[in-house]
Amino acid sequence: MNWEGISAIWQREILTFLREKPRIISAAINPIFWLITFGAGLGSTVAIAGINYQQFIFAGIIVQTLLFSSIFYGSYLVWDRRIDLLKAVLVTPLSRQSIFFGKVLSGVTFALIQTAIILAFGFFIGINYTFASIGLVVLTVTFAAAALTAVGLTIGSLMTSPEGFQLITTFVIFPLFFLSGALFPLENLPAYLATLTAVNPVTYIVDALRGLLIGIQYFEVFENVLVLAGFALVANLIGIQAFKRMRS
Known part of the structure; x- marks a missing residue:
């Protein structure tokens, strides 16, 4: 992989974000x-395991932000293709794998910035x-954002219109969040x-972050680590293949 090229893609995406x-x-x-x-409204009447409801859903709100920001990051890929900006990037000596990882790194950076605000x-x-x-929260968010950004880029690689992307991601994000x-x-x-x-x-x-933030955890630590690492690996492997096959 071309680390200099990955860095260049990352810098371009960060500058776009800051604008x-x-x-x-x-x-x-x-x-x-x-x-x-939502938290204060239900929190006035609901407490879970002696924990204020706002505190209970705090980890969930972080994950909600990750879902929307990371998966919707793939929409930039659709727009870049529409205005032929992606074509200009693809004709450079950079491999598609390097371009993909540059974009994933950007998505992770955005997610960490947003997480810092919420924290x-x-x-x-x-x-x-x-x-x-x-x-440990930063580490968890990094892996989660890498997985979810890869999901967004996979969908973006398959979609040719922003409308189609938004429709598909809506059907993906809401079940993932509410379930x-x-x-x-x-x-x-x-x-x-x-x-x-x-x-x-x-x-x-959600379970990993909730355990780290308020000490309430349903699954064992190794289960959360195993699923999160596997999700990040599989999502990125699928994303790379979709990105390589994408038409510019």
Whole structure:
């Protein structure tokens, strides 16, 4: 792989991101809006294992942000193809694999910036951090964002229109989020719902982050690590193949 080329792709994407101030503002406001309205609204009547509901869904809101920002990152690929900007990149000596990883690295960077904003707000709702927990959260978010960005790029490689991309990703994102335990505990679920949450890789991201942030965890640590690492690996392998076969 061409690390210099990967760095160049990353820098281009970062500069594009920094120029889009509405996107930055939205990334900061949306999760906080959810925590204040949805979390505080139900939090006045709901407590789970003695934990305030805002604190309980905090990990879920981080994952919601990851889902939307990382998967929708693939829409830039569709737009680049539409205006022939991607074609100019593909004719360079860079391999498609290097271009793909440059974009994944960019998606991870965006996700970490957004996560930092949400974590800062966590102080106001009583989330207590340690250096160890922050480090492990960053590591978890890095792997999760790498997997979800790869999913978005895979869909972007297959779609030829922004409308088609948005339609498909909507059908992907909402089931992944609402069936992940982001907003409800995983104990005592009906059998069909327990099965759906268990086969959803995003469930394990939520569970890992919740365990790190508030000490509530449903699965064993090794289960979360295994699923997250496997999800990131498989998503990127599929993404690379889709990107290589994509028509410019």
